[in-house]
Amino acid sequence: MELESLVRRAETQVFEAPDLDSLAEIERGLVGKKGELTQLKKTLGSLAPDERRAAGQSLNDALGQVVEAVQVRRKTLATAAEVAQLQSERLDLTEVMSNERRGHLHLVTQARDRLEDVFVGMGFTVAEGPEVETAWYNFEALNIPEWHPARGTFDTIFVDLGEPEEVMMRAHTSPVQIRTMENQKPPIYIVAPGRTFRTDTADATHLPAFNQIEGLVIDRGIGLGDLAGTIDSFVKAFFGHDVKTRLRPSYFPFTEPSAEFDISTPSGDWLELGGCGVVHPAVLQNCGIDPEEWQGFAFGFGIDRLAVMRYQLDDIRELVNNDVRFLSQF
Numbered sequence: 001m002e003l004e005s006l007v008r009r010a011e012t013q014v015f016e017a018p019d020l021d022s023l024a025e026i027e028r029g030l031v032g033k034k035g036e037l038t039q040l041k042k043t044l045g046s047l048a049p050d051e052r053r054a055a056g057q058s059l060n061d062a063l064g065q066v067v068e069a070v071q072v073r074r075k076t077l078a079t080a081a082e083v084a085q086l087q088s089e090r091l092d093l094t095e096v097m098s099n100e101r102r103g104h105l106h107l108v109t110q111a112r113d114r115l116e117d118v119f120v121g122m123g124f125t126v127a128e129g130p131e132v133e134t135a136w137y138n139f140e141a142l143n144i145p146e147w148h149p150a151r152g153t154f155d156t157i158f159v160d161l162g163e164p165e166e167v168m169m170r171a172h173t174s175p176v177q178i179r180t181m182e183n184q185k186p187p188i189y190i191v192a193p194g195r196t197f198r199t200d201t202a203d204a205t206h207l208p209a210f211n212q213i214e215g216l217v218i219d220r221g222i223g224l225g226d227l228a229g230t231i232d233s234f235v236k237a238f239f240g241h242d243v244k245t246r247l248r249p250s251y252f253p254f255t256e257p258s259a260e261f262d263i264s265t266p267s268g269d270w271l272e273l274g275g276c277g278v279v280h281p282a283v284l285q286n287c288g289i290d291p292e293e294w295q296g297f298a299f300g301f302g303i304d305r306l307a308v309m310r311y312q313l314d315d316i317r318e319l320v321n322n323d324v325r326f327l328s329q330f
């Protein structure tokens with residue numbers, strides 16, 4: 001009877017053990033060397049031999065019951081511990097990081113892309129040329145021989161290669177006109193955006209490395225009216241239909257007649273955008289094109305300046321300072 005209640009108490013203790021460590025302690029206290037039940041074995045010796053058998057049997061049964069209870073509880077606690085560990089070490093691979101930041105194209109790249117889109121929409125293709133040029137492409141073929149005073153106005157950055165002043169950073173995108181006419185038969189309808197370089201010191205309105213876009217059309221029966229109409233269409237597509245254009249007589253060695261083209265501002269002023277004109281017959285001849293059969297027009301203007309106008313920037317240097325606070329506005 002005493003043994004039975006001892007076993008019941010032991011089982012309760014075992015099944016209430018909160019973790020494996022305390023279970024081990026309880027086990028030791030019950031069936032360990034000096035455990036309560038183990039100690040009872042020693043009392044068997046004091047019993048009469050015929051009682052001893054039955055008592056020994058009951059004690060063994062009791063021991064077996066307690067040992068089994070400990071095993072069951074140990075298994076439960078071990079499983080729970082394993083689950084808890086898996087939970088705590090769990091890696092959620094589906095987790096979405098929310099702090100990723102998305103960039104965007106630079107203001108000048110956006111302007112160039114839009115210009116290309118507008119001209120491609122008008123039937124032009126996009127041409128390219130190298131940023132380092134020879135005197136032939138940068139000047140001579142464009143009807144600017146060595147003695148020509150216009151050569152000085154380009155503030156050219158020369159490269160220390162070949163004869164002095166033979167190799168240079170291109171001072172404008174006009175050399176792409178020559179490269180295209182040398183390689184392609186008319187009719188030609190191209191625009192050529194790209195970087196250009198001059199010895200200018202950077203200030204609010206100048207950058208020594210800047211971007212231009214050149215346009216060239218060569219076809220039969222092309223004249224000044226086609227030029228004016230093309231510029232007007234492009235300006236309206238790019239700036240909006242309220243913006244007007246005008247041509248002002250000017251001088252460039254590679255066009256005749258030559259003009260500067262302006263766009264109107266909301267306040268009623270005119271802003272100069274670039275140069276243009278009817279391609280000079282000498283330029284066509286330099287590229288092996290017969291000026292009696294083919295005529296054309298060309299134009300060129302600064303893309304950075306265009307971005308400055310469109311976004312009303314105070315200082316063109318903002319475009320190259322790379323201050324994220326400025327750039328992320330666009």
Ligand code: DAH
Nearest residue numbers: 172174275276277298299300
């Ligand atoms: N290349 C000239 C410059 O950078 C701009 C220019 C003027 C380009 C007249 C042209 C043109 O194609 O016809 O100053």
